[in-house]
Amino acid sequence: MKFERADSVDFVLQALAADGADVSPLAGGTDVMVQMQRNELMPQRLVHIEPLRDLAEIRSENGHHEIGALVTHDRLVQACADSLPALSAAAATVGGWQTQAVGTIGGNVVNASPAADLPPVLLAYNARVELTSSQGTREIDLDEFLVGRRETLRRPDELLTSIRVDANADGVGDAYVKIGRRTAMEVAIVGVGARLRVDDGVLRDVRLAVAACGPRAFRARGVEEELEGLALTAGAVPPDALAAACARVFDEASLIDDVRASANYRRAVLPRAAAAAISQSIGRAVGSSATGKGAGR
Amino acid sequence: MIDVRIEINGAPTDLTVGAAATLLDVLRDDCNLTGAKEGCVEGECGACTVLIDGSPVDSCLYAAAACDGRSVTTIEGLSTGPLSALQEAMVNAGGVQCGFCTPGVIVVLTALLERHPNPTPEQIRVALAGNICRCTGYAQIVESVVELTTGARA
Numbered sequence: 001m002k003f004e005r006a007d008s009v010d011f012v013l014q015a016l017a018a019d020g021a022d023v024s025p026l027a028g029g030t031d032v033m034v035q036m037q038r039n040e041l042m043p044q045r046l047v048h049i050e051p052l053r054d055l056a057e058i059r060s061e062n063g064h065h066e067i068g069a070l071v072t073h074d075r076l077v078q079a080c081a082d083s084l085p086a087l088s089a090a091a092a093t094v095g096g097w098q099t100q101a102v103g104t105i106g107g108n109v110v111n112a113s114p115a116a117d118l119p120p121v122l123l124a125y126n127a128r129v130e131l132t133s134s135q136g137t138r139e140i141d142l143d144e145f146l147v148g149r150r151e152t153l154r155r156p157d158e159l160l161t162s163i164r165v166d167a168n169a170d171g172v173g174d175a176y177v178k179i180g181r182r183t184a185m186e187v188a189i190v191g192v193g194a195r196l197r198v199d200d201g202v203l204r205d206v207r208l209a210v211a212a213c214g215p216r217a218f219r220a221r222g223v224e225e226e227l228e229g230l231a232l233t234a235g236a237v238p239p240d241a242l243a244a245a246c247a248r249v250f251d252e253a254s255l256i257d258d259v260r261a262s263a264n265y266r267r268a269v270l271p272r273a274a275a276a277a278i279s280q281s282i283g284r285a286v287g288s289s290a291t292g293k294g295a296g297r
Numbered sequence: 298m299i300d301v302r303i304e305i306n307g308a309p310t311d312l313t314v315g316a317a318a319t320l321l322d323v324l325r326d327d328c329n330l331t332g333a334k335e336g337c338v339e340g341e342c343g344a345c346t347v348l349i350d351g352s353p354v355d356s357c358l359y360a361a362a363a364c365d366g367r368s369v370t371t372i373e374g375l376s377t378g379p380l381s382a383l384q385e386a387m388v389n390a391g392g393v394q395c396g397f398c399t400p401g402v403i404v405v406l407t408a409l410l411e412r413h414p415n416p417t418p419e420q421i422r423v424a425l426a427g428n429i430c431r432c433t434g435y436a437q438i439v440e441s442v443v444e445l446t447t448g449a450r451a
Contacts, residue, residue, distance in 0.1 A: 003299050003316035003362040026360065033358040034339055036317055046316055048363050096427020097405060098343060101352040102359065184426035185341060 003046045009054065009132070012159055015047050017134040020156030025049045027070055028102030030095065031111040055106075055161055066164045069106025076105060083167065085284065086124070086174035086193055090117040093178055096185050109142070110160045112152050112216065113187075115260075119146060119217035120193035121176050123209035125165035131158040139164070149215040172197045172205075173285030177277040179269050181260075188212040189261040190270050194277035196227070198285040203230045203237070208274060213266055214254040222248030223274060235286055242278065246271040301365035305330070306374030314361040321345045321356035324371060332372035332400045336429070343428035346401035347371050353405045355427070372400035375407055383407060383445060390441035394432035402428050406442055415446045 006012045006025075015023045024043035026032055027050050035041035049055070049070065056070040058079055065083065067076070076091035077100065094100055094108065094117050108118045109129065119142065127142040131154060142163070145153050154160060168174060174195040180186030191211035197204045206227040211217040226245035230237060237245070249271055255263035298313050305328060314323050324330045324347070333356050336344030340355040347356045348370040375381055380388070383406055393399050402425065409416055409424040416424070421439045430438065 001316040003360065005365070026363070029360060029363070030340055030355075030358055033317070033319070033360065037338060046360070048360070050363060095340065096343065097408075097424055098346055098353050098355045098427040099340060102349075102354055184423075185429075 001042075001044060001046055003048065006047050006049045006052055009052055009159070009161070010134075012047055012049055012052070013132065013134040013157075015045055016157045016159060019045055023047055023156075025159060027104045027107050028072065028099075030099050030103040031107055031113070035111075049159075050102075060167065063169070064164055064166050066162050067105055068162050069110075069160045070104050071106075073100035073103050073105070073108075084121075084125070084165065084174070085168075086121045086176040086195065086281075087118065087165075090121045090176040090178075090191075090193065093117055093176075093186070105163060106160045109145075109163065110152060110154060112146055112148075112150050114149050114215055114217070115188045115191065115212035116217070117176070117178065117188060117191060117211070120191050120209040120211040121174070122163065122165065122193070123217055123219055124174065124193040124195040124207040126207065127163050127165045129160055130162045130164065131155070132161040133158045137161070143219060146216045151216075168195070168288070169197070170288060171199060171285055173281040173283065173288060175277045175280035175284065177273045177280070179273055187260060190266055190273050191217075192270075192273045192277040194274075194281045196278070196281050196285060198232065198282060201232050201235075203227050203232065203282075206278075208249075208277065210249060210253065210270070210274070212260075213270055214252065218252045220249045220252055220274065222251035223278075227278065232282065236282060237278065242275050243271070246274040246278070249274050299362050301362055303361070303364045303366075304368040306370055307368075312361070316360075316362065318361045319357055320347065320349075320354075320359045320361045320364055320369065323361040324356060324369075330371050330373050334397055334400060336397070340427075341429070342398075343401040343405065343425075344398055346404045346428065348404060348408055351408065351411070353408050353427075370404075372404055375403060381407070383410065383442070386441040386445035387438070390437045390444055392433055392437040392441040398428055398430040398432075402430065402438060406438075410442070410446075416442065418443060 022044040055068045057068045059066040073091040073094045080088040177192045179190040193209045196206040206224045208220045208223045255266045334344035336342035338357045340358040345357040
Protein backbone atom coordinates (compact mmCIF):
# COMPACT_ATOMS: atom_id res chain seq x y z
CA MET A 1 0.00 0.00 0.00
CA LYS A 2 1.20 3.50 -0.82
CA PHE A 3 0.35 6.63 1.11
CA GLU A 4 0.04 9.60 -1.20
CA ARG A 5 -0.62 13.24 -0.43
CA ALA A 6 -3.09 14.86 -2.81
CA ASP A 7 -1.85 18.33 -3.71
CA SER A 8 -4.95 19.05 -5.80
CA VAL A 9 -8.43 17.67 -6.50
CA ASP A 10 -7.10 16.82 -9.93
CA PHE A 11 -4.50 14.51 -8.40
CA VAL A 12 -7.23 12.51 -6.67
CA LEU A 13 -9.37 12.36 -9.79
CA GLN A 14 -6.44 11.10 -11.87
CA ALA A 15 -5.70 8.44 -9.25
CA LEU A 16 -9.35 7.36 -9.21
CA ALA A 17 -9.49 7.35 -13.00
CA ALA A 18 -6.36 5.22 -13.22
CA ASP A 19 -6.89 2.78 -10.37
CA GLY A 20 -10.55 3.09 -9.33
CA ALA A 21 -11.42 0.68 -6.56
CA ASP A 22 -7.77 0.22 -5.60
CA VAL A 23 -7.73 3.85 -4.46
CA SER A 24 -9.11 4.92 -1.14
CA PRO A 25 -9.41 8.66 -0.52
CA LEU A 26 -8.53 9.37 3.13
CA ALA A 27 -9.93 12.36 4.98
CA GLY A 28 -10.40 12.15 8.76
CA GLY A 29 -10.05 8.39 8.61
CA THR A 30 -12.48 7.64 11.42
CA ASP A 31 -14.25 5.10 9.21
CA VAL A 32 -11.60 4.19 6.61
CA MET A 33 -8.88 3.42 9.19
CA VAL A 34 -11.25 1.13 11.11
CA GLN A 35 -12.24 -0.66 7.91
CA MET A 36 -8.58 -1.15 6.99
CA GLN A 37 -7.74 -2.52 10.43
CA ARG A 38 -10.56 -5.04 10.01
CA ASN A 39 -9.35 -5.90 6.47
CA GLU A 40 -12.72 -4.79 5.11
CA LEU A 41 -10.87 -2.28 2.94
CA MET A 42 -7.51 -3.04 1.36
CA PRO A 43 -6.54 -0.23 -1.02
CA GLN A 44 -3.35 -0.14 -3.01
CA ARG A 45 -3.25 3.62 -2.81
CA LEU A 46 -4.29 5.62 0.24
CA VAL A 47 -4.73 9.17 -1.02
CA HIS A 48 -4.78 11.79 1.73
CA ILE A 49 -7.29 14.49 0.78
CA GLU A 50 -7.56 16.46 4.06
CA PRO A 51 -5.27 19.24 2.76
CA LEU A 52 -7.69 20.05 -0.11
CA ARG A 53 -9.30 23.02 1.62
CA ASP A 54 -11.34 23.95 -1.47
CA LEU A 55 -13.50 20.96 -0.57
CA ALA A 56 -14.10 22.27 2.95
CA GLU A 57 -16.18 25.32 2.18
CA ILE A 58 -19.80 26.06 3.01
CA ARG A 59 -21.49 28.31 0.47
CA SER A 60 -24.92 29.73 1.17
CA GLU A 61 -26.75 31.48 -1.64
CA ASN A 62 -30.00 31.49 -3.59
CA GLY A 63 -31.93 29.64 -0.93
CA HIS A 64 -29.59 26.71 -0.55
CA HIS A 65 -26.41 25.63 1.17
CA GLU A 66 -23.58 23.84 -0.55
CA ILE A 67 -21.47 21.94 1.95
CA GLY A 68 -18.06 20.73 0.86
CA ALA A 69 -17.35 17.05 1.46
CA LEU A 70 -14.42 17.82 3.75
CA VAL A 71 -16.39 19.97 6.19
CA THR A 72 -15.83 18.38 9.59
CA HIS A 73 -18.60 17.57 12.04
CA ASP A 74 -17.38 20.09 14.60
CA ARG A 75 -17.55 22.79 11.95
CA LEU A 76 -21.09 21.73 11.00
CA VAL A 77 -22.12 21.96 14.66
CA GLN A 78 -20.98 25.60 14.80
CA ALA A 79 -21.69 26.82 11.29
CA CYS A 80 -25.17 25.31 10.92
CA ALA A 81 -26.47 25.88 14.44
CA ASP A 82 -28.92 28.54 13.25
CA SER A 83 -29.31 27.76 9.56
CA LEU A 84 -29.73 23.96 9.71
CA PRO A 85 -30.28 23.12 13.39
CA ALA A 86 -31.07 19.43 12.84
CA LEU A 87 -27.84 18.92 10.88
CA SER A 88 -25.91 20.73 13.60
CA ALA A 89 -27.55 18.52 16.24
CA ALA A 90 -26.82 15.34 14.28
CA ALA A 91 -23.18 16.29 13.72
CA ALA A 92 -22.82 16.92 17.46
CA THR A 93 -23.66 13.26 18.13
CA VAL A 94 -21.17 11.70 15.74
CA GLY A 95 -18.77 10.18 18.27
CA GLY A 96 -17.04 12.57 20.62
CA TRP A 97 -14.83 15.62 20.17
CA GLN A 98 -12.02 13.51 18.76
CA THR A 99 -14.25 12.09 16.02
CA GLN A 100 -15.88 15.42 15.17
CA ALA A 101 -12.53 17.20 14.90
CA VAL A 102 -11.49 15.16 11.86
CA GLY A 103 -14.58 13.23 10.66
CA THR A 104 -16.31 14.76 7.66
CA ILE A 105 -19.79 15.03 6.16
CA GLY A 106 -18.45 13.46 2.97
CA GLY A 107 -17.11 10.47 4.83
CA ASN A 108 -20.32 10.04 6.82
CA VAL A 109 -22.35 9.97 3.59
CA VAL A 110 -20.06 7.99 1.32
CA ASN A 111 -19.35 5.26 3.89
CA ALA A 112 -23.13 4.84 4.15
CA SER A 113 -23.31 2.99 7.43
CA PRO A 114 -27.00 2.17 7.98
CA ALA A 115 -26.89 3.94 11.36
CA ALA A 116 -24.94 7.02 10.25
CA ASP A 117 -26.21 10.24 11.82
CA LEU A 118 -26.21 12.69 8.94
CA PRO A 119 -28.08 10.79 6.17
CA PRO A 120 -31.55 10.85 7.79
CA VAL A 121 -31.33 14.60 8.28
CA LEU A 122 -29.92 15.12 4.79
CA LEU A 123 -32.72 13.01 3.31
CA ALA A 124 -35.25 15.16 5.15
CA TYR A 125 -33.51 18.14 3.50
CA ASN A 126 -33.91 16.63 -0.02
CA ALA A 127 -30.12 16.67 -0.24
CA ARG A 128 -28.32 16.22 -3.51
CA VAL A 129 -24.76 14.93 -3.74
CA GLU A 130 -22.17 16.12 -6.22
CA LEU A 131 -19.85 13.47 -7.60
CA THR A 132 -16.76 14.51 -9.51
CA SER A 133 -14.51 12.48 -11.80
CA SER A 134 -11.92 13.27 -14.43
CA GLN A 135 -14.88 13.15 -16.85
CA GLY A 136 -16.82 15.92 -15.12
CA THR A 137 -19.43 16.25 -12.38
CA ARG A 138 -22.93 14.93 -11.80
CA GLU A 139 -25.46 15.65 -9.11
CA ILE A 140 -27.96 13.08 -7.87
CA ASP A 141 -30.48 12.88 -5.07
CA LEU A 142 -29.07 11.43 -1.87
CA ASP A 143 -32.15 9.20 -1.80
CA GLU A 144 -31.00 7.63 -5.06
CA PHE A 145 -27.31 7.67 -4.09
CA LEU A 146 -27.80 5.46 -1.03
CA VAL A 147 -28.34 1.89 -2.18
CA GLY A 148 -27.76 -0.40 0.79
CA ARG A 149 -25.54 -1.16 3.73
CA ARG A 150 -22.25 0.64 2.92
CA GLU A 151 -23.32 0.70 -0.73
CA THR A 152 -23.79 3.79 -2.85
CA LEU A 153 -23.97 4.78 -6.50
CA ARG A 154 -20.48 6.30 -6.39
CA ARG A 155 -18.55 4.91 -9.33
CA PRO A 156 -14.97 3.77 -8.61
CA ASP A 157 -13.59 6.79 -10.46
CA GLU A 158 -15.70 9.34 -8.58
CA LEU A 159 -15.06 11.53 -5.57
CA LEU A 160 -17.94 12.92 -3.50
CA THR A 161 -17.17 16.63 -3.53
CA SER A 162 -20.16 18.40 -2.03
CA ILE A 163 -23.69 18.09 -0.72
CA ARG A 164 -26.39 20.63 -1.49
CA VAL A 165 -29.49 21.22 0.63
CA ASP A 166 -32.31 23.76 0.55
CA ALA A 167 -32.15 26.42 3.22
CA ASN A 168 -34.74 26.46 5.98
CA ALA A 169 -37.18 29.17 4.96
CA ASP A 170 -39.50 31.01 7.32
CA GLY A 171 -42.05 28.70 8.85
CA VAL A 172 -39.78 25.67 8.44
CA GLY A 173 -38.69 23.54 11.37
CA ASP A 174 -36.38 20.54 11.55
CA ALA A 175 -35.20 18.01 14.12
CA TYR A 176 -32.90 15.04 14.70
CA VAL A 177 -33.88 12.42 17.26
CA LYS A 178 -31.42 9.68 18.16
CA ILE A 179 -32.04 6.68 20.35
CA GLY A 180 -29.03 5.08 22.02
CA ARG A 181 -28.14 3.39 25.30
CA ARG A 182 -26.36 6.47 26.58
CA THR A 183 -26.00 10.07 25.49
CA ALA A 184 -22.42 10.02 24.27
CA MET A 185 -20.44 8.09 21.68
CA GLU A 186 -23.44 6.12 20.51
CA VAL A 187 -24.10 4.49 17.19
CA ALA A 188 -27.83 5.07 16.69
CA ILE A 189 -30.25 2.30 17.58
CA VAL A 190 -32.85 4.45 15.83
CA GLY A 191 -32.16 7.79 14.11
CA VAL A 192 -34.87 10.11 12.76
CA GLY A 193 -34.45 13.30 10.75
CA ALA A 194 -37.43 15.54 10.02
CA ARG A 195 -38.20 18.80 8.27
CA LEU A 196 -41.56 20.42 7.58
CA ARG A 197 -43.22 23.76 7.05
CA VAL A 198 -46.19 25.15 8.94
CA ASP A 199 -48.24 27.30 6.58
CA ASP A 200 -51.18 29.03 8.26
CA GLY A 201 -51.50 26.19 10.77
CA VAL A 202 -51.24 23.46 8.11
CA LEU A 203 -48.33 21.02 7.68
CA ARG A 204 -46.64 21.24 4.28
CA ASP A 205 -43.59 19.64 2.65
CA VAL A 206 -43.33 17.08 5.41
CA ARG A 207 -40.14 15.05 5.22
CA LEU A 208 -39.21 12.26 7.61
CA ALA A 209 -36.25 9.93 7.26
CA VAL A 210 -35.05 7.02 9.39
CA ALA A 211 -31.66 5.45 10.05
CA ALA A 212 -30.61 2.20 11.74
CA CYS A 213 -33.90 0.52 10.83
CA GLY A 214 -32.90 -1.01 7.54
CA PRO A 215 -29.87 -1.48 5.31
CA ARG A 216 -29.91 2.18 4.38
CA ALA A 217 -31.44 5.39 5.69
CA PHE A 218 -34.85 5.80 4.07
CA ARG A 219 -37.66 8.32 3.61
CA ALA A 220 -40.76 7.31 5.57
CA ARG A 221 -43.14 8.23 2.78
CA GLY A 222 -46.16 6.70 4.52
CA VAL A 223 -45.71 9.02 7.49
CA GLU A 224 -45.15 11.99 5.19
CA GLU A 225 -48.34 11.19 3.28
CA GLU A 226 -50.43 11.01 6.45
CA LEU A 227 -49.17 14.34 7.73
CA GLU A 228 -49.13 16.35 4.51
CA GLY A 229 -51.89 18.94 4.59
CA LEU A 230 -52.89 18.16 8.19
CA ALA A 231 -54.24 21.14 10.12
CA LEU A 232 -52.71 21.66 13.56
CA THR A 233 -54.94 21.90 16.63
CA ALA A 234 -53.59 24.33 19.24
CA GLY A 235 -50.25 24.32 17.42
CA ALA A 236 -49.82 20.54 17.46
CA VAL A 237 -50.91 17.38 15.71
CA PRO A 238 -53.66 15.68 17.78
CA PRO A 239 -52.06 12.69 19.59
CA ASP A 240 -54.21 10.04 17.87
CA ALA A 241 -53.49 11.44 14.43
CA LEU A 242 -49.76 11.66 15.23
CA ALA A 243 -49.64 8.06 16.46
CA ALA A 244 -51.55 6.83 13.42
CA ALA A 245 -49.25 8.75 11.07
CA CYS A 246 -46.09 7.49 12.76
CA ALA A 247 -47.34 3.89 12.65
CA ARG A 248 -46.86 4.18 8.88
CA VAL A 249 -43.08 4.28 9.50
CA PHE A 250 -43.16 0.48 9.40
CA ASP A 251 -44.09 0.60 5.67
CA GLU A 252 -40.42 0.89 4.80
CA ALA A 253 -38.62 -0.24 7.97
CA SER A 254 -36.75 -3.52 8.00
CA LEU A 255 -36.07 -4.34 11.62
CA ILE A 256 -33.55 -6.90 12.77
CA ASP A 257 -31.90 -7.97 15.99
CA ASP A 258 -28.31 -6.74 16.00
CA VAL A 259 -25.50 -6.06 18.48
CA ARG A 260 -27.07 -2.80 19.58
CA ALA A 261 -30.73 -3.70 20.05
CA SER A 262 -33.47 -6.18 19.27
CA ALA A 263 -36.01 -5.75 16.50
CA ASN A 264 -38.70 -5.62 19.20
CA TYR A 265 -37.01 -2.69 20.91
CA ARG A 266 -36.77 -0.80 17.64
CA ARG A 267 -40.41 -1.62 16.89
CA ALA A 268 -41.34 -0.05 20.22
CA VAL A 269 -39.25 3.13 20.00
CA LEU A 270 -39.24 3.93 16.29
CA PRO A 271 -42.76 5.40 16.02
CA ARG A 272 -42.20 7.38 19.23
CA ALA A 273 -38.91 8.74 17.89
CA ALA A 274 -40.68 9.73 14.69
CA ALA A 275 -43.43 11.46 16.68
CA ALA A 276 -40.83 13.33 18.72
CA ALA A 277 -39.03 14.48 15.58
CA ILE A 278 -42.32 15.74 14.10
CA SER A 279 -43.29 17.55 17.29
CA GLN A 280 -39.88 19.17 17.66
CA SER A 281 -39.95 20.27 14.02
CA ILE A 282 -43.39 21.84 14.49
CA GLY A 283 -42.17 23.62 17.61
CA ARG A 284 -39.23 25.07 15.68
CA ALA A 285 -41.39 25.94 12.67
CA VAL A 286 -43.92 27.82 14.75
CA GLY A 287 -41.11 29.51 16.65
CA SER A 288 -39.42 30.64 13.45
CA SER A 289 -42.62 32.11 12.00
CA ALA A 290 -43.17 34.08 15.17
CA THR A 291 -39.70 35.57 15.43
CA GLY A 292 -38.56 35.51 11.80
CA LYS A 293 -35.44 33.75 10.58
CA GLY A 294 -32.20 35.30 11.62
CA ALA A 295 -33.80 37.87 13.91
CA GLY A 296 -31.28 39.13 16.42
CA ARG A 297 -28.74 36.33 15.68
CA MET B 298 7.12 3.45 3.71
CA ILE B 299 7.07 7.22 3.50
CA ASP B 300 9.26 9.93 5.00
CA VAL B 301 7.56 12.51 7.17
CA ARG B 302 8.58 15.41 9.36
CA ILE B 303 6.29 15.91 12.32
CA GLU B 304 6.70 18.50 15.04
CA ILE B 305 6.23 16.39 18.17
CA ASN B 306 5.95 18.32 21.44
CA GLY B 307 7.71 21.22 19.79
CA ALA B 308 10.59 19.19 18.32
CA PRO B 309 10.77 18.65 14.52
CA THR B 310 11.09 14.90 14.12
CA ASP B 311 12.03 13.02 10.96
CA LEU B 312 10.46 9.59 10.67
CA THR B 313 9.93 6.86 8.09
CA VAL B 314 6.49 5.34 8.58
CA GLY B 315 4.31 2.68 6.98
CA ALA B 316 1.54 3.82 4.64
CA ALA B 317 -1.23 3.04 7.11
CA ALA B 318 0.81 3.13 10.31
CA THR B 319 -1.19 4.86 13.00
CA LEU B 320 0.10 7.90 14.82
CA LEU B 321 -0.37 5.94 18.06
CA ASP B 322 1.93 3.11 17.00
CA VAL B 323 4.56 5.51 15.70
CA LEU B 324 4.48 7.62 18.88
CA ARG B 325 4.74 4.59 21.16
CA ASP B 326 7.09 2.37 19.15
CA ASP B 327 9.29 4.79 17.21
CA CYS B 328 9.31 7.80 19.50
CA ASN B 329 9.10 6.05 22.86
CA LEU B 330 6.22 8.34 23.85
CA THR B 331 4.10 5.79 25.66
CA GLY B 332 1.77 8.24 27.40
CA ALA B 333 -0.91 7.72 24.75
CA LYS B 334 -2.48 4.33 25.40
CA GLU B 335 -3.97 1.70 23.13
CA GLY B 336 -7.44 1.03 24.57
CA CYS B 337 -9.65 -0.06 21.72
CA VAL B 338 -8.08 0.73 18.32
CA GLU B 339 -11.49 1.85 17.08
CA GLY B 340 -11.75 5.44 18.24
CA GLU B 341 -14.21 4.62 21.01
CA CYS B 342 -12.29 5.06 24.27
CA GLY B 343 -10.05 8.12 23.88
CA ALA B 344 -7.09 6.63 25.78
CA CYS B 345 -4.93 7.41 22.76
CA THR B 346 -5.93 11.07 22.46
CA VAL B 347 -3.27 13.55 21.32
CA LEU B 348 -3.52 17.07 19.95
CA ILE B 349 -2.92 17.54 16.22
CA ASP B 350 -2.59 21.24 15.42
CA GLY B 351 -4.24 21.88 18.78
CA SER B 352 -7.30 19.65 18.26
CA PRO B 353 -7.89 16.40 20.11
CA VAL B 354 -7.75 13.36 17.84
CA ASP B 355 -7.77 9.60 18.47
CA SER B 356 -4.24 8.69 17.40
CA CYS B 357 -5.20 5.02 17.02
CA LEU B 358 -7.25 5.96 13.95
CA TYR B 359 -5.06 8.68 12.46
CA ALA B 360 -2.35 7.90 9.94
CA ALA B 361 1.09 9.06 11.04
CA ALA B 362 1.82 9.90 7.41
CA ALA B 363 -1.08 12.35 7.49
CA CYS B 364 0.79 14.34 10.18
CA ASP B 365 3.60 15.42 7.87
CA GLY B 366 4.30 19.10 8.38
CA ARG B 367 1.92 19.33 11.32
CA SER B 368 2.30 19.63 15.05
CA VAL B 369 1.46 16.85 17.45
CA THR B 370 1.26 17.31 21.21
CA THR B 371 1.18 14.31 23.49
CA ILE B 372 0.63 14.11 27.24
CA GLU B 373 4.40 14.27 27.63
CA GLY B 374 4.36 17.68 26.02
CA LEU B 375 1.82 19.17 28.39
CA SER B 376 4.20 19.57 31.29
CA THR B 377 7.94 19.56 31.52
CA GLY B 378 8.98 18.71 35.05
CA PRO B 379 6.39 19.88 37.52
CA LEU B 380 2.75 19.01 36.90
CA SER B 381 0.55 21.52 35.11
CA ALA B 382 -2.13 23.24 37.16
CA LEU B 383 -4.74 20.93 35.58
CA GLN B 384 -2.70 17.85 36.45
CA GLU B 385 -2.30 19.04 40.06
CA ALA B 386 -6.02 19.68 40.30
CA MET B 387 -6.77 16.21 38.90
CA VAL B 388 -4.56 14.54 41.48
CA ASN B 389 -5.97 16.64 44.34
CA ALA B 390 -9.58 15.92 43.39
CA GLY B 391 -9.03 12.17 43.20
CA GLY B 392 -9.54 12.10 39.45
CA VAL B 393 -6.76 9.55 38.89
CA GLN B 394 -7.39 5.94 39.92
CA CYS B 395 -5.89 3.30 37.64
CA GLY B 396 -4.51 6.07 35.45
CA PHE B 397 -5.15 4.42 32.09
CA CYS B 398 -7.63 7.01 30.84
CA THR B 399 -5.75 9.89 32.44
CA PRO B 400 -3.38 10.96 29.65
CA GLY B 401 -6.23 11.12 27.14
CA VAL B 402 -8.44 12.97 29.61
CA ILE B 403 -5.74 15.52 30.40
CA VAL B 404 -5.11 16.12 26.70
CA VAL B 405 -8.80 16.76 26.02
CA LEU B 406 -9.26 18.95 29.09
CA THR B 407 -6.18 20.98 28.18
CA ALA B 408 -7.71 21.64 24.77
CA LEU B 409 -11.04 22.51 26.39
CA LEU B 410 -9.49 25.01 28.81
CA GLU B 411 -7.64 26.70 25.97
CA ARG B 412 -11.00 27.39 24.35
CA HIS B 413 -13.18 27.78 27.43
CA PRO B 414 -11.20 28.89 30.48
CA ASN B 415 -14.31 28.61 32.68
CA PRO B 416 -16.28 25.64 31.42
CA THR B 417 -19.54 24.57 32.99
CA PRO B 418 -19.82 20.98 34.28
CA GLU B 419 -22.00 20.26 31.23
CA GLN B 420 -19.35 21.59 28.84
CA ILE B 421 -16.73 19.46 30.60
CA ARG B 422 -18.84 16.33 30.25
CA VAL B 423 -19.58 17.01 26.58
CA ALA B 424 -15.87 17.57 25.93
CA LEU B 425 -15.12 14.21 27.56
CA ALA B 426 -17.79 12.30 25.60
CA GLY B 427 -15.02 10.53 23.68
CA ASN B 428 -13.06 9.44 26.77
CA ILE B 429 -14.06 6.34 28.71
CA CYS B 430 -13.13 6.09 32.40
CA ARG B 431 -14.03 2.86 34.18
CA CYS B 432 -12.85 3.87 37.64
CA THR B 433 -13.97 7.33 38.68
CA GLY B 434 -17.50 7.59 37.28
CA TYR B 435 -16.20 10.90 35.88
CA ALA B 436 -17.36 12.85 38.95
CA GLN B 437 -13.92 13.64 40.35
CA ILE B 438 -12.61 14.39 36.87
CA VAL B 439 -15.33 17.01 36.34
CA GLU B 440 -14.82 18.35 39.87
CA SER B 441 -11.09 18.77 39.31
CA VAL B 442 -11.73 21.20 36.45
CA VAL B 443 -14.42 23.06 38.38
CA GLU B 444 -12.08 23.41 41.37
CA LEU B 445 -9.26 24.53 39.11
CA THR B 446 -11.29 27.21 37.38
CA THR B 447 -13.34 28.47 40.29
CA GLY B 448 -10.86 27.85 43.09
CA ALA B 449 -13.71 26.23 44.99
CA ARG B 450 -13.19 23.05 46.95
CA ALA B 451 -16.33 20.94 46.32
